[in-house]
Amino acid sequence: MRADARRNRDKILEAARDAVAERGADAPMELIARRAGVGVGTLYRRFPDRSVLLDALAEQYVHELLDSLDRAVAAEPGAWAAVRAFVVHTVDKGRGAIAAALAGTTAPQARQALVLRLDELVRQAQAAGAMRSDVGVDDLMELLSVFACHPGVIPDRFLPLMLDGLEKRSLEKAARKA
Amino acid sequence: MRADARRNRDKILEAARDAVAERGADAPMELIARRAGVGVGTLYRRFPDRSVLLDALAEQYVHELLDSLDRAVAAEPGAWAAVRAFVVHTVDKGRGAIAAALAGTTAPQARQALVLRLDELVRQAQAAGAMRSDVGVDDLMELLSVFACHPGVIPDRFLPLMLDGLEKRSLEKAARKA
């Protein structure tokens, strides 16, 4: 693969990510091409159809989430803190719409890895008594999707509330204050 | 207006409500007509363009919400209980997508009435110390929209959590248990 071709491939992937985040999984191919500063022809040569592009995107994204999760685990003192940090970071980055758009559809094996890793962490947090135990990974994944679909005011206002709801200690803390 | 014409008008409104709930504000006119068991021509004679139909829908819906709110106030013992019941009922009925789709767009005066009424109730609940005071009507309306957009598992799992988060007493209750 020629150097310029690889460069274009990367630009396309980046543009696609933005476009999909904004307009959903059926963002126009032409829009993606324009944003990448590339002709549609180039886009189609590299990704013969939309699903190929989407797959590539999903895989890339899930890997980033995995990295982000690892970083959270390394940086935070406990399992619950790591979960919390991961959720906040993911929602903040605001690219979650991709995850939402692609949720069940693509890159199932990569997604699975993420889910397993997160599940492990959730169980730890719950075992440590730091997190409500009537909520599971699947709930968390859905939560991410929802917040991802409503960028802006919704996450800002409700994410902390939601996280408080998931945390056990905060309940005690709040009550102690009252 | 002839009797059959009125009958059709009602059928159209009902079909439109379903269609908009499922497919958003730009649900195909033809779909609406088919569901109403009516030709497109009939639809267009009654509602010259989409916006007229949407307005009628929004007005009808907001009035229902107002009724529902009044009923909740009459049936429940306190302001917070009424707010809670209203939210649950609205999300359950699952037609909230209409509200979401139409949110800022239409029937502003009717919507305003609902917001005022709900605001009053929220303030009461907060004054009585039953509800978190860092959340307002606007937040509540947005919350409704979000849950409305994600029918199914999301509301089922998270609405109670969210409501717990909004309630003050539940915090104390939970802590007491722990």
Next chain:
DNA sequence: TCCTAAGCGGAATGTAGGCTTCCGGTTCTA
């Protein structure tokens, strides 16, 4: 019962937005 204005259905038309292909020109790189 009969008449006719009010209604009705749905084919036909017009339009917009997108997908994909194709090919003449351009750019790497061996």
Next chain:
DNA sequence: TAGAACCGGAAGCCTACATTCCGCTTAGGA
């Protein structure tokens, strides 16, 4: 410097809708 790999984007095709139009049907008053 040859030529294989690449590029851009115009062109054609297609799907999905909105909206109009008109010949047929029907409610409901005289």
